[in-house]
Amino acid sequence: MFQGKSFLKEIDFSSAQLEYLIDFAIHLKDLKKRGIPHEYLKGQNICLLFEKNSTRTRAAFTVATNDLGAAPEFLGANDVHLNAKESVEDTAKVLGSMFDGIEFRGFSQEVAEDLAKYAGVPVWNGLTDDWHPTQMIADYMTLKEEFGKLAGLKLVYCGDGRNNVANSLLVTGAILGVNVTVAAPESLFPEPALIDLAKGYAEKSGATIEVTEDVDAAVVDADALYTDVWVSMGEEDKFEERINLLKKYQINKELTDKIEKEYIFLHCLPAFHDATTSYAKEIAEKFGMAEMEVTDEVFRSQQARQFQQAENRMHSIKAIMAATNGNLFIPEIK
Structure with missing residues (x-):
């Protein structure tokens, strides 16, 4: 259901699956606050591929990777040659042979989709011009923390x-x-x-x-x-x-x-x-x-919750990475 699957856009997942990731992120946040290890990706190597610079996304993926027991490797826009000297397909195959998972933050959703098509490992969309799915898990996680529910808000x-x-x-x-x-x-x-x-x-x-x-x-x-x-x-x-x-x-x-009302x-x-x-x-x-x-x-x-929301980027990304690449036991969720 999740294992080995890329996280490219929200519409690839059902409501129950998205809610699972939100609840799992809340659980991992609690483990972190209590100092309980959760190294679900121990021994893995994770590629952080950034065409677009970022503070929160890079920090969140780096800390999440470390907390999960894996090793992050940052590749910036000057470190790769996507569609310039090397095709996305060739890049994906090379990176997929060396890394256990790839984060991509860039311009084109098509590039993210092609990376996932050819890499042979999960690809996580850190942002494209069309979608921002890791942000969404953090955003709706923040809403659920504040209101205890999502439906009807x-x-x-x-x-x-x-x-x-x-x-x-x-x-x-x-x-x-x-x-x-x-x-x-x-x-x-x-x-x-x-x-x-x-x-x-x-x-x-x-x-x-x-x-x-x-x-x-x-x-x-x-709300x-x-x-x-x-x-x-x-x-x-x-x-x-x-x-x-x-x-x-x-x-x-x-x-x-x-x-x-309160908001x-x-x-x-x-x-x-x-x-x-x-x-x-x-x-x-x-x-x-x-x-x-x-x-x-x-x-x-x-009323401001933007810094709680920013912290939740890390917890939600951790949940996504662990669920898709951590060989966890997850009950079947339709």
Whole structure:
């Protein structure tokens, strides 16, 4: 069921299987907190293949690999020649012959799929332009820790509705029975095919899927507010356009005051909540906006769970790696 299987996108797994990974991640987090060893991958070698740089993904995979008793090896964009000097197929076969598992974080979902097709070992998607499945296990793990359940909760995503995080939140929530609303300007709505895909899963799980421009109405009954940067990697020339499009979708106190119950705030990080970094200062000086997708007040509020969410990246990745490559006894889950 899990053993030897790659983790490339959420739709490759059933609701019960995704919930298992979430619950397993919570269990592994408890073992770690209590100092109980869980070296399910002892003696293995794991390749961490990064076309795109990352803080959390690299740290999470490295610590998870070490905790599981395996040895991580980082290969950055300058260390490999995917589709430049060497085909993905050839690279996959070479790495698969040397490593027991491969993490891939890059641009193309097709590359991730081809690595899994030819490597002969599990491949774990650390992010592509289309999907962010390891992030999703951590995100919905955080929701389950906070609320004790998933089905029936309402998550509202505010911002760029076309990016990989919004896509994955929408589809994963639909699979798990979580009501997901994407609040975005119409020009940044998710692709119609993606919305239809999510609604198809929602019909089976009982979830409600909504995409709207009306952010004020969307947040009223939210259990969780989620946002991401307005400009994704490789789109840095679009800052002015995105600021003009998205400033009314900023998560600020005026917006959170519209929520009529207890809620939590989530962000996959990094966040532009102040102008303390050199990059944020540059944006603030150029466009006059020191706080972008979320204000510092909300980011530092008692509702904020983004650092718990970030830590959960490591626990959830550990669960995925152990379940798919650890020869565990796992009851049949349809």
